[in-house]
Amino acid sequence: MFTWSKTYKLERHQRIPLQRSKVFNFFSDAFNLERLTPPFLNFEILTPAPIDIQKDTLIDYRIRLFGIPMKWRTRIERFEPDDAFVDNQVRGPYALWHHTHTFEDTEDGTLMRDIVLYRLPLGPLGAIAHWLFVRRTLETIFNYRRDALDDALEGVA
Numbered sequence: 001m002f003t004w005s006k007t008y009k010l011e012r013h014q015r016i017p018l019q020r021s022k023v024f025n026f027f028s029d030a031f032n033l034e035r036l037t038p039p040f041l042n043f044e045i046l047t048p049a050p051i052d053i054q055k056d057t058l059i060d061y062r063i064r065l066f067g068i069p070m071k072w073r074t075r076i077e078r079f080e081p082d083d084a085f086v087d088n089q090v091r092g093p094y095a096l097w098h099h100t101h102t103f104e105d106t107e108d109g110t111l112m113r114d115i116v117l118y119r120l121p122l123g124p125l126g127a128i129a130h131w132l133f134v135r136r137t138l139e140t141i142f143n144y145r146r147d148a149l150d151d152a153l154e155g156v157a
Contacts, residue, residue, distance in 0.1 A: 014146055018109050020104070028085055035148065065093075070093050072089065094121070100116075
């Protein structure tokens with residue numbers, strides 16, 4: 001049966017030639033997200049520094065997409081040092097945004113995985129928006145992050 005409120009899934013993985021604890025620490029620092037977000041989003045963290053990431057931490061952001069400003073609040077739903085953390089949208093542009101980050105040891109460093117479950121608001125308009133641009137925009141954002149990671153991790157040893 002077709003439903004307009006479909007939950008979409010975006011999965012990514014990336015091998016990073018650093019110790020798992022260092023990779024986890026980098027990704028669990030909310031301010032590093034600014035370094036990994038494409039400039040076209042005008043991403044800004046509104047929560048004052050320092051942000052002590054742990055279970056139930058709330059983080060406020062602002063983005064601008066296609067000239068439209070949006071505020072976004074996430075809550076850290078799960079926080080397991082060196083292994084995983086999950087951020088869940090409390091308020092923002094999605095009807096659902098549930099982002100799981102996991103980190104595993106490999107022979108040459110760390111395997112980082114992202115699983116994002118998301119759903120758009122507005123029923124049929126959201127489904128059309130997903131088809132027209134949301135899916136491609138998310139792919140662009142995660143591709144940028146993948147490519148920016150090497151530069152961002154330079155100096156992390």
